[in-house]
Each structure stands twice: as C-alpha cells, then as structure tokens.
Amino acid sequence: MRDELAQVGARLRIVRRSRGWTLDELASRAGMSASTLSRLESGKRQASLELLLPLTRQLGIRVDDLISVDASDPRIHRPVIRRDGLVIAPLAPESSPVHTYKITYPPVAVLPELRVHDGYEWIYVLAGRLRLRLGDQDLTxxxxEAAEFDTRTPHAISAAGGKPAQVISIFNDDGVRMHTHAPEPQDP
Incomplete structure (x- = not known):
C-alpha cells in the first residue's frame, strides 16, 4: 500500500497538466495553497483523503484513479482445445468480454457440413489458405485477409489446399459455445 501511495503525487501532476492547469489554478479551485499541492505532487507531503478529495472533485476523477493497482500477470494460461481435428488456442482470459482464439484448421478432403447457429464471428488468416463457405458463396x-459474418447464415470453414490454415477468430458468447464445447447429445 505504501508503494501505491508513493505514486499518487506523480499521477496527480499528470492529470493536472493534462487539464492545462497550473499549480496555482488547481490549488485555488481546491481551496489549498499552491505550496501544499506542490509538496503533494513531489511526494514531500503524504497523501490523505482530506487533501485528495477536493483535488479529485476539481479534476473530475476518483481517488481510486490516483492509486495504482498491482497488475496481475497479463499472460493467458488456458489449455489448448482439440476438437474435430482443430487446434483451438485461447488468446484471452475466460472472463474476457472478447472471446479470441487462434485456430488451426487441418487440410481436409471434403468441406465440413454447413452449419447454422446463433452467434457472430470474425476471422483473420495468419497463415495458409482458408476456405469459407458462406451461404451460396465459396470463398478462399x-x-x-479477414471476414466477418452472422453465423445464422449456413457456413463451413476448413483449410484450402494441402496445408493447415491458421486464423485468429473472435466470437460472441454463442459462437464460443459452438466452437469450443463438445456438442450436447441429441434426444432420440
């Protein structure tokens, strides 16, 4: 906590300067002396709520905006999914609002069946050639190259040619369930 408070003054200075205000202007608006604000910004005066609340009100920010939060490890540690010959590597945390995957499509002799499901998908080809059958269109x-489409349109995706294709895919929640979860058993 002490390290977090040590950076409050520097962050306060950055916000003040981004507003184009001088020490005197902000101090006057917050009802304190410019020397108090200067000592606070330089770290020579300890931050307290009594000092920070009038300053943050004037700057239109929260006290929390001045206190750093230790960043957790930003790396993604999720297992690769292998399904129907695809290799699906998650590129975002499971809790992320954006579901991003690197998918490797193996070469196939026959295009998979067209499917329809709720969802939306965006794809970007990293390597290889990708065949996208979308409704009546048969695209390579x-x-x-990138494409985006509503997955309620009948579609199928595979590698084109004899080599795998690697893509980055972004799905909404429905698309993630369809591509990364095993199909549920059908009722007889």
Missing part, C-alpha cells in the same frame, strides 16, 4: 481467404 489468404494470409492477411
């Missing part, structure tokens, strides 16, 4: 995407 190459490295650097």
């Amino acid at each position: 995407l190459t490295r650097g």
Whole structure:
C-alpha cells in the first residue's frame, strides 16, 4: 500500500497538466495553497483523503484513479482445445468480454457440413489458405485477409489446399459455445 501511495503525487501532476492547469489554478479551485499541492505532487507531503478529495472533485476523477493497482500477470494460461481435428488456442482470459482464439484448421478432403447457429464471428488468416463457405458463396481467404459474418447464415470453414490454415477468430458468447464445447447429445 505504501508503494501505491508513493505514486499518487506523480499521477496527480499528470492529470493536472493534462487539464492545462497550473499549480496555482488547481490549488485555488481546491481551496489549498499552491505550496501544499506542490509538496503533494513531489511526494514531500503524504497523501490523505482530506487533501485528495477536493483535488479529485476539481479534476473530475476518483481517488481510486490516483492509486495504482498491482497488475496481475497479463499472460493467458488456458489449455489448448482439440476438437474435430482443430487446434483451438485461447488468446484471452475466460472472463474476457472478447472471446479470441487462434485456430488451426487441418487440410481436409471434403468441406465440413454447413452449419447454422446463433452467434457472430470474425476471422483473420495468419497463415495458409482458408476456405469459407458462406451461404451460396465459396470463398478462399489468404494470409492477411479477414471476414466477418452472422453465423445464422449456413457456413463451413476448413483449410484450402494441402496445408493447415491458421486464423485468429473472435466470437460472441454463442459462437464460443459452438466452437469450443463438445456438442450436447441429441434426444432420440
């Protein structure tokens, strides 16, 4: 906690300067002396709620905005999913609002059946050639090309040619369930 408070003054200075205010202007608006604000910003005066509340009100920020939160490890540690010959590597935390995956499609002799499901998908080809059958369209995407589509349109995706295709895919919640979870057994 002490390290977090040590950075409050520097953050306060950054916000003040981003507003284009001088020490005198902010101090006057917050009802304190410019020397008190200067000592606070330079770390020579300890931050207290009594000092910070009038300053944050004037700056239009929260006290929390001045206190750093230790960043957790940003790396993604989720297992790779192997399903129907695909290799699906999660690129975002499970709790992320954006569901991003690196998917490797193996070469296949026959295009998979067209499927329809709720959802929306965006794909970007990293390597190889990707065949996208979307409704009546039969498209081949190459490295650097992207596509986005409503998955309620009948579609199928596979590698085109004899080599795997690697893509980055972004799904909404329905698309994630369809691509990363095993199908549920059908009732007889």
